[in-house]
Amino acid sequence: MKHSILTSTLLLLSATFALQAKSEKPNILFIFADDLSYETIGSFGILDIDTPHLDRLAEAGTTFTHSYNMGAYNGAVCVASRAMLNTGRFVWNTFKYDTGKIMNEEADAGKMWSQLMSKAGYRTYMTGKWHVKVKPEKIFDVAANERPGMPKAVPEGYNRPLDEADYEKGWKPWEAKWGGFWEGGKHWSEVVADDSIEFLNDAKDRDEPFFMYLAFNAAHDPRQAPKEYVDRYPLDRIELPNNFTPKYKYQDEIGCGKELRDARLAPFPRTEYSVKVNRQEYFALITHMDDQIGRIIEALEETGQADNTYIVFTADHGLAVGRHGLIGKQNMYDHSVRVPFMIVGPEVEKGAKNEAPIYLQDIMPTALELADAPIPEYVEFKSLLPLLEGKRKKHYDSVYGAYKGQQRMIIKDGWKYITYPTANGTRLYNMEADPFEKNDLSQNPEYASKIKKLHKSLQKLSKELDDPLDYEDPITSWNKVSPPKKTKNNKGGH
Incomplete structure (x- = not known):
């Protein structure tokens, strides 16, 4: 009898210690969207769009209202964004590391985000879009259904719709015959949810905490969703962007003209009808x-793991979809460089908004700090915990942005200055008075000193970030680090 009691006691203590061990460190559930502008969350009150589950996340945690992607060194902006995210380095230092050979050397040395989480005792998992130059199964404990940079596109999905008749006889987002998100028989967003739910059901019976990297290809083109979602957005519900224009003045000089793949999705010049249809399909895919995402969060709650889990939702960059006459993300406007960013979890203030400017990649060191893991010296982005805890007001005095050798940007003290070094063009916006960047002040003599001051600040910041661009000789300096490729058709962008 004594032996039986002792055995029962030991089993009880063992179970208690196992529970305590599991609860010592929180789970991290990272949800990553593609091509998702900061304005696409319904509860933000900017667009008429249905996102009830993301609205719920915003209510349950803190939203960083000014979260940015630092830029890109190639047309596929998501490649740079994801490489920064997984290495922790700023854009130009990532540029030096973003080759298959060096990225694999990084993985061999255990320097990637997921590997650092694994060293901290986490079971790591990913599913969905990857687009980083090292295989995910090399650095995650479990990698399910890795997806490429974008679903396969077809010619019929471009330069559309020309008019209503063209739409009626042409490509439709719900038709599985076009492949894309429908390849494999099930919509890729649904596959991400299915994979995630399966992992959560398995994780509930394990002792170690988990780190989940869930990467949707949505809302990237081809913007395909089931017909019932498209039907929720009749065109009379879609408002034309308040900064719509048929053509952006510098589109060709800054790499956003017909040579850019993303830009060719809609006809040139942009028409009200084509922009409304593209936005209709964008909203449908987001909803x-x-x-x-609602299914994933429900599974987290039903498996009893929600109370000890931090949920973070963000995206790799935004998207224009008709704003400023642009379609893609290869520009320095807020619709393309700024993303939603919500964090929910233990002791995170609910329903709060933090206006401190951050970079979306700050989540990497934030997760490490939550995991009580050391943040390596090579990680340049900053943990958000001091901001969440009220210990700091801001991390960055200004926000930097870049696109190849053609565009540079700085946001500082409520102003945005954009320069196009190879096109001898500039833009200046008062972001507080003009958040949708409709009123360019760069040609107003009254702001000449403001431009001069911001340009000087941008040059200083560029130097600090090891930007290879020489503002006095942009073409030569950029060609030294990124020689133009000899090709008949530069498809650029993903």
Whole structure:
């Protein structure tokens, strides 16, 4: 009898210690969207769009209202964004590391985000879009259904719709015959949710905490969603962007003209009808993704793991979809460089908004700090915990942005200055008075000193970030680090 009691006691203590061990460190659930502008969350009150589950996340935690991607060194902006995210380095230092050979050397040395989480005792998992130059199964404990940079596109999905007749006889987002998100028989966003739910059901019976990297291809083109989601957005519900223009003045000089793949999705010049249809399909794909995120969060709650889990939602960059006459993300406007960023979890203030400027990649060191893991010296982005805890007001005095050798940007003290070094063009916006960047002040003599001051600040920041661009000789300096490729058709962008 004594032996039986002792055995029962030891089993009880063992179970208690196992529970305590699991609860010592929180789970991290990272949800990553693609091509998702900061304005696409319904509860933000900017667009008429349905995102009830993301609205719920915003209510349950803190939203960083000014979260940015630092830029890109190639047309596929997501490649640079994801490489920065997984290495922790700023854009130009990432540029030096973003080759298959060096990235694999980084993985061999255990320097990637997921590997650092694994060293901290986490079971690591990913599913969905990857687009980083090292295989995910090399650095995650479990990698399911890795997806490429974008679903396969077809010619019929470009230069559309020309008019209503063209739409009726042409490509439709719900038709599985076009492949894309429908390849494999199930919509890719639904696959991400299915994979995630399966992992959560398995994780509930394990002792170690988990780090989940869930990467949707949505809302990237081809913007395909089930018909019932498209039908929720009749064109009379879609408002034309308040900064719509048929053509952006510098589109060709800054790499956003017909040579850019993303830009060719809609006809040139942009028409009200084509922009409304593209936005209709964009919103439908986002709402469909939102429903899949709802399924994931429901599974987290039903498996009893929600109370000890931090949920972070953000995206790799935004998207224009008709704003300023642009379609893609290869520009320095807020619709393309700024993303939603919400964090929910233990002791995170609910329903709060933090206006401190951050970079979306700050989540990497934040997760490490939450995991009580050391943040390596090579990680340049900053943990958000001091901001969340009220210990700091801001991390960055200004926000930097870049696109190849053609565009540079700085946001400082409520102003945005954009320069196009190879086109001898500039833009200046008062972001507080003009958040949608409709009123360019760069040609107003009254602001000449403001431009001069911001340009000087941008040059100083560029130097600090090891930007290879020489503002006095931009073409030569950029060609030294990124020689133009000899190709008949530069498809650029993903």
